[in-house]
Amino acid sequence: MNYSVDFPLTCGRYHLNFVAAMKLLLLVAMCWLSASVAQAQSVPATLNLTETVTADVAPGMRSVDLTFSVAGADTLGFALIVPLQGATFTLLDPGGNPVLDSNDARLSFDTGSERFPPLPGGVFQLSALAAPTDGNWTIRLQFPPAPAKTVVVATIFTRSRY
Structure with missing residues (x-):
């Protein structure tokens, strides 16, 4: 049947x-x-994968640091979403020395005002920084007083030297 x-x-x-x-x-x-x-002090950047680091921005704040650790990487890159107008950028190596700033030719900035609908701020991007030193790196942002509560988001990617 x-x-x-x-x-x-x-x-x-x-x-x-x-x-x-x-x-x-x-x-x-x-x-x-x-x-x-x-919210940890230093987020480790996993080799050959991406890591996301965030920082809360309260109304009136004028700067924020995002810290992450690098170990055994051949290259370092990131995409940093900054929803604040007039932000400037500095990348500090583990010794606290500036490696990149907003005017560096290796860094690109895509403004949010060119999007539809227009968005505040924009995105800083670095495709590859060769041979980053092992240790804790810091992305430092400075901006006019934040008008409202927001979040800065960084996607960090590293490539193994092995």
Whole structure:
């Protein structure tokens, strides 16, 4: 005997909703974990992967530092989202010496005002800084007094020298 088994269409829809709910739960867990990691003193930059470092900016603040550690890297790069107008940038090596600033030709800045809809601030990007020294690096931002609470987000990427 052949019996046909038919599943109602709603079964597939519920399956998709379950998968979407699991993805949302995973995203919330990742955000919670990254928020707790970002408050650490120094976030390690994993080789050949990206790390996200964040810093809260309260109204009236004029500067913020984002610190991350580098070990065994051949190159260092980042994309830094700064939702504040008039921000200047300095990258400090582990010895506290400036390596890059806002005017460095190796650094690019994509302004948010050219987006649709226009956004405040912009994105500083560095594709590759060769042979970064091992240790704690600092991205220092200075800006006019922040008009509202916001967050600065840096995606750090390093490539292994091995």
